[in-house]
Amino acid sequence: MNRLAIFLTLACVSSLVAVNLIDFSHSEPDRASPIQNANFHDEYVSYFCFKNTFDTAIVKLRRGDIQLKDACIQVEVAAHRWHPKYLGNLHHSEQGKTDRERITRNLIGHLRMSEDLYPGCPLRVQALEAQFRALSARFLSDEFAPSGHAMENEG
Numbered sequence: 001m002n003r004l005a006i007f008l009t010l011a012c013v014s015s016l017v018a019v020n021l022i023d024f025s026h027s028e029p030d031r032a033s034p035i036q037n038a039n040f041h042d043e044y045v046s047y048f049c050f051k052n053t054f055d056t057a058i059v060k061l062r063r064g065d066i067q068l069k070d071a072c073i074q075v076e077v078a079a080h081r082w083h084p085k086y087l088g089n090l091h092h093s094e095q096g097k098t099d100r101e102r103i104t105r106n107l108i109g110h111l112r113m114s115e116d117l118y119p120g121c122p123l124r125v126q127a128l129e130a131q132f133r134a135l136s137a138r139f140l141s142d143e144f145a146p147s148g149h150a151m152e153n154e155g
Contacts, residue, residue: 046082047083050083053075054078057107058071062121067131068131075107094109097140104135108125
């Protein structure tokens with residue numbers, strides 16, 4: 001009988017402690033202001049625009065429809081316009097002296113992760129790595145202006 005009493009007491013005490021530790025303030029309906037909701041919506045749409053550009057560049061690179069340099073410029077322009085946090089995150093996840101070099105490495109890395117999913121992708125990744133090695137130091141620097149005219153002039 002004593003064991004049962006001790007067990008029930010411990011169960012009640014632990015239940016009371018657990019209930020006191022639960023934060024019920026999050027269970028109320030979200031009462032965010034319309035301004036907060038609009039900001040969230042704008043951030044979501046901006047991220048979606050960037051992600052669409054990024055994913056399109058990956059697909060075009062995988063199919064060989066675009067050169068690495070051009071894909072890098074597209075992603076860089078989209079990041080500056082729609083999702084600057086991407087560039088900040090690359091500082092932590094990719095090696096490189098400049099944003100452009102990190103973007104290029106990130107594009108190749110995304111393709112490398114999907115090598116097993118697509119036939120011919122390993123060969124395409126090897127070709128893109130060769131393109132990366134051949135890119136001029138001027139292009140990989142942040143001094144190169146990402147415009148259509150600059151792409152045509154850069155060799």
